[in-house]
Amino acid sequence: MLSNALQYECYPEEFEKQVKKAYGEEEFKRFMKMLPSFNAKYQTWYSESRSLIKLLLPDRVSDFVKQYEKPKTARKSIDFENYVIEDCLQGLSVTKGWEKERVVGPEAAIPRFTQQLNILKATQKRFESSLFDIKQLVQADLFDSELGAAKELSNNKFYRAAGALAGVVLEKHLGQVCENHSLTLSKKKPTINDFNELIKQNDIIDIPQWRFIQHLADIRNLCDHNKKTEPTETDIVDMISGVDKITKTVF
Structure with a gap:
């Protein structure tokens, strides 16, 4: 409104003419009642x-x-x-x-x-960008905390739980990557592989990164679903370090 007020104070006749032409006499009167003094x-x-x-x-x-x-x-x-x-x-x-x-x-x-x-x-x-930056920082801190918890579980030989937790971090991060690039999936509960395919198709990651994430997804699936085969310590060390790498290099 201040911009209109300044225009009116500088060119009152022209301003009145243009507003009346665009909105009519009655609307002009209402408009002028609301117009502040610059x-x-x-x-x-x-x-x-x-x-x-x-x-x-x-x-x-x-x-x-x-x-x-x-x-x-x-x-x-x-x-x-x-x-x-x-x-x-x-x-x-x-x-x-x-x-x-x-x-x-x-x-x-x-x-x-x-x-x-x-x-x-x-x-x-x-402001919108600042909120985005804050969200990213908070999320990164949260991921670091969760990976720290996964390491602690691994150190105490709870390998399956450690791998599952690291898998959750990876899935959340890849979901955020898709959101950052305005990419959406129709699937209600997309998996690591779903996100991985989507970001590869949109050239956010290259083939080696895509294969590496596939490898991490396989370890996560081993921890979550395959009860016959136990993940090894090496699997979980690879999983945690791999997830840490992806969260810091793929955005």
């Missing part, structure tokens, strides 16, 4: 937006600020190139000559404010 609301918006950008996009803070603040060094002249939002809030208009030819005025703040809006919009993607 001068009255901008400072609050600026302070809140700057704090958010400082948190999520710290490298863009200076760019955001310079759209608003006057430069610290005195300007020899003020024109469209160096007119800032602070000038607009002070109602500054520059003219020249005895005929008072207009050089620049509040309308020059419109592209400045548009740039600020674009920087602010970028924080949304950064």
Whole structure:
């Protein structure tokens, strides 16, 4: 709404004409009742937006600020190139000559404010990315913890349980890899091999990695399903180290 408010304050007749043409007289009246004053609301918006950008996009803070603040060094002249939002809030208009030819005025703040809006919009993607990063870190920590538990089980010769737990970690990780790449399976309960095939088909892993994951899936199946044959210590050591490798190299 602030963008509309600034447009209206700079070009009231044109703004009114365009809104009425698009929405009609009654809608225009309702719209105008909701339209804030740019001068009255901008400072609050600026302070809140700057704090958010400082948190999520710290490298863009200076760019955001310079759209608003006057430069610290005195300007020899003020024109469209160096007119800032602070000038607009002070109602500054520059003219020249005895005929008072207009050089620049509040309308020059419109592209400045548009740039600020674009920087602010970028924080949304950064926020989503930050949440993604946090999720990945938490999950990686959880996987490390579960693999640590699998090692402890293996050290105490509970090989089948250790292999089964490592298999769960591998399955979860491959599921996350598919989610990261927006890949889905119609199967309700996909297995390691299902995920493995899908990520190979989409060139996320190469043939050696695919075969290695197949090998790990075989050990997992031995631990989960084959009660006649017991997994060996070597099987489980390979399983745990292999899963650890995959969780740190396949994303």
